[in-house]
Amino acid sequence: MTAAQQPDTARGSLRDRVYDTLRRRILEVELQPGDRLVERDLAAELEVSRIPLREAISRLEADGLVLVVPRRGALVAPFTPADVRDLFDVRESLESLAARLSAERADDAALSRLAARLDAARTATRRRDRAAIAAANAGFHADIIDTAANPLLTSMMRPLEARTHWLFRLTAQRDPGRQCAEHEELYEAIAAHDADRAAAVAHTHVADGRAESLALAARWSRPEIDPEAVAARRRRRGS
Numbered sequence: 001m002t003a004a005q006q007p008d009t010a011r012g013s014l015r016d017r018v019y020d021t022l023r024r025r026i027l028e029v030e031l032q033p034g035d036r037l038v039e040r041d042l043a044a045e046l047e048v049s050r051i052p053l054r055e056a057i058s059r060l061e062a063d064g065l066v067l068v069v070p071r072r073g074a075l076v077a078p079f080t081p082a083d084v085r086d087l088f089d090v091r092e093s094l095e096s097l098a099a100r101l102s103a104e105r106a107d108d109a110a111l112s113r114l115a116a117r118l119d120a121a122r123t124a125t126r127r128r129d130r131a132a133i134a135a136a137n138a139g140f141h142a143d144i145i146d147t148a149a150n151p152l153l154t155s156m157m158r159p160l161e162a163r164t165h166w167l168f169r170l171t172a173q174r175d176p177g178r179q180c181a182e183h184e185e186l187y188e189a190i191a192a193h194d195a196d197r198a199a200a201v202a203h204t205h206v207a208d209g210r211a212e213s214l215a216l217a218a219r220w221s222r223p224e225i226d227p228e229a230v231a232a233r234r235r236r237r238g239s
Helices: 008-027 039-046 050-063 081-105 108-127 130-148 151-170 176-191 195-208 210-220 227-237
Strands: 066-069 073-076
Touching (some): 008 039, 008 050, 050 066, 050 151, 151 210, 176 195, 195 210
């Protein structure tokens, strides 16, 4: 049976498996910004046809993790300085709002989840496990958005989750102890239901990482890829 003849559930399962595998490899920087995703090679490695592979790549493009370039095919999206700037512009505003709402609405269960993320981040920091640090820190921010309990805010932030996780992973050499301390301060404000303080701490926390992340972004540039053209293409597509 060919991929085209497979039941929708089977194709969906294959697509999801391929998507999860490639997403993990990109977020863990096994596949680096600018790396080509060669369909023939990936299909053989993952033992799937090109149909679920292309569907998975399309989803990753919607996530902002893959870029499809005419005459070059699919590649891991170059995370350009312009992309980092745009991401920080949005995060500074929306994560401050999420922190404010979380402080107003957090219950015991939500605070327990946030505390567990902090514990995971502390453990990962002691072990110097960069992948685990990135996952815990990204999860902490995602949990704050969930705690805000605002469906519209959630729908606006969900498309940024993968890029935020990716940013944490790509900037893993930033001082993880400092990030832990800043997250603990944010947690304390939310646990105290101090909405103004939570919003201010969240804004400062996000903004403090901007300059260093922009500087690091220069290292991810690929000389054969024009970063301004990439950014312009994304804006035209509205991604």
